[in-house]
Amino acid sequence: xxxxxxxxxxxxxxxxxxxxxxxxDGCIEQVAPWKxxxxxxxxxxxxxxxxxxxxxxxxxxxxxxxTDMAGMLPPQRQFTDWIKLITSAKAEWSLDDxxxxxxxxxxxxxRSGTTxxxxxxxxxxxxxxxxxxxxxxxxxxxxxxxxxxxxxxxxVLAEAEAVLHRLPQGRCRAGLSxxxxxxxxxxxxxxxxxxxxxHGLRVTIHVAESEEEYQMFRHARGPMFDWLLRNERDMSDxxxxxxxxxxxxxxxxxxxxxxxxxNYLGPGDASLLARHSxxxxxxxxxxxxxxxxPFPWRRLLRAGVNLxxxxxxxxxxxxxxxxxxxxxxxxxxxxxxxRQPWLGPQRLLRMVTVNPARALGLEGQAGQIIPGAWADLxxxxxAGVRFARDAWHAAVEHRGPVLAxxxxxxxxxxAADPVPSRSPLTLS
Ligand SMILES: [Zn+2]
Numbered sequence: 101x102x103x104x105x106x107x108x109x110x111x112x113x114x115x116x117x118x119x120x121x122x123x124x125d126g127c128i129e130q131v132a133p134w135k136x137x138x139x140x141x142x143x144x145x146x147x148x149x150x151x152x153x154x155x156x157x158x159x160x161x162x163x164x165x166x167t168d169m170a171g172m173l174p175p176q177r178q179f180t181d182w183i184k185l186i187t188s189a190k191a192e193w194s195l196d197d198x199x200x201x202x203x204x205x206x207x208x209x210x211r212s213g214t215t216x217x218x219x220x221x222x223x224x225x226x227x228x229x230x231x232x233x234x235x236x237x238x239x240x241x242x243x244x245x246x247x248x249x250x251x252x253x254x255x256v257l258a259e260a261e262a263v264l265h266r267l268p269q270g271r272c273r274a275g276l277s278x279x280x281x282x283x284x285x286x287x288x289x290x291x292x293x294x295x296x297x298x299h300g301l302r303v304t305i306h307v308a309e310s311e312e313e314y315q316m317f318r319h320a321r322g323p324m325f326d327w328l329l330r331n332e333r334d335m336s337d338x339x340x341x342x343x344x345x346x347x348x349x350x351x352x353x354x355x356x357x358x359x360x361x362x363n364y365l366g367p368g369d370a371s372l373l374a375r376h377s378x379x380x381x382x383x384x385x386x387x388x389x390x391x392x393x394p395f396p397w398r399r400l401l402r403a404g405v406n407l408x409x410x411x412x413x414x415x416x417x418x419x420x421x422x423x424x425x426x427x428x429x430x431x432x433x434x435x436x437x438x439r440q441p442w443l444g445p446q447r448l449l450r451m452v453t454v455n456p457a458r459a460l461g462l463e464g465q466a467g468q469i470i471p472g473a474w475a476d477l478x479x480x481x482x483a484g485v486r487f488a489r490d491a492w493h494a495a496v497e498h499r500g501p502v503l504a505x506x507x508x509x510x511x512x513x514x515a516a517d518p519v520p521s522r523s524p525l526t527l528s
Contacts, residue, residue, distance in 0.1 A: 102120050106485065109469075112470050122143075127474055131469055131470065148479050148503065150485075152479070156507065157215065157478060160360075160409060160456040163220050164413075166415045167201045167204045167413065170417065210505055211505070211513050212500075213502040213513075215478070215512075221242055237272065238272040241274070245283045253288035257295065276296065302460060305352065344373060357376075360410065361382070364392075379459035380408070381409070382436075382451075384439075385425075433452065436448060477504075480498045
């Protein structure tokens with residue numbers, strides 16, 4: 101099969117005008133100008149016309165199971181109050197509510213061009229059933245918490261590993277997610293770090309998300325410190341260190357780690373993250389919902405940290421106008437461009453393609469349109485794009501559903517009608 105389009109952004113070189121991608125057995129075999137591609141009579145050609153094709157996007161942080169909590173939880177003055185709010189909302193939900201919500205979120209990601217997602221799973225019972233009900237590539241990170249002495253970290257890890265072992269590893273994969281430094285015990289983080297290194301697992305954790313978390317570790321005070329102390333957390337790991345330094349002390353920093361948020365950094369934290377090849381995931385709309393201090397873009401970029409974007413969950417996305425919010429990396433890109441216009445489109449697109457592929461150990465397989473990679477593609481309308489530089493802008497400025505999305509060479513969006521009669525998609 102060959103996919104032809106007016107523009108191809110391979111993310112491995114300059115935009116390719118009137119390009120073609122040959123796909124065989126779910127992978128990309130060749131990328132070339134249309135005119136240079138020799139075709140056999142039996143090959144199917146999907147001509148996308150005046151479209152722009154880029155790699156299927158990778159969402160580096162999501163909670164699919166909270167999708168239907170969109171608009172349910174108003175922002176709170178204190179982060180700790182928000183945690184209490186979502187905890188009580190979750191207690192009201194049945195397994196079916198979570199399942200519906202998870203699948204609803206997966207459908208939103210597909211229609212907005214995401215083909216791989218790093219998802220935190222608070223409800224492991226949804227797997228692997230939910231995996232089988234979406235064509236998305238899912239990296240499911242099994243959430244672990246536990247602050248009280250009566251549940252040993254070894255037991256917390258053993259429970260997550262029991263789930264890990266029963267999950268098939270194929271299109272979808274599993275990893276570990278200790279929830280955050282404040283909601284876990286240091287011994288658990290060390291156990292997870294050792295397991296990640298010995299078994300080649302990916303790990304994700306929320307870190308330095310709020311001012312309260314920073315205060316708790318740095319100064320052993322504040323609303324989060326007081327609340328957790330009342331809840332019998334051993335607070336002897338607090339005082340004198342930043343949340344990032346806390347992770348370093350437990351041994352969790354490493355190339356296997358996707359550190360989510362990292363909003364509140366102390367001096368030297370950015371270079372500590374870079375030195376250990378940690379990936380940092382920024383969730384722009386969630387950041388705005390909580391009204392955090394500006395994200396430390398320049399410090400992290402200067403340090404050379406691998407930066408990615410994530411949607412987080414819709415529970416922390418504010419409604420805009422009358423439209424209910426959707427999970428979409430294009431909306432996250434829009435939010436960043438609004439606040440940080442100095443970040444160029446190429447750099448931003450890397451944060452949803454090449455960089456997350458590296459974070460998930462998928463270099464050469466995802467995030468680029470190159471021979472040998474999976475044929476995961478996103479097509480966008482590109483009316484009026486005449487020059488290569490316009491192609492970058494058209495890609496980063498896109499909003500709403502994509503024209504088409506492919507995973508392993510199979511069109512997954514639009515799903516019901518693979519070739520809508522009035523779209524620019526034509527089969528020849
Ligand atoms: Zn999150």
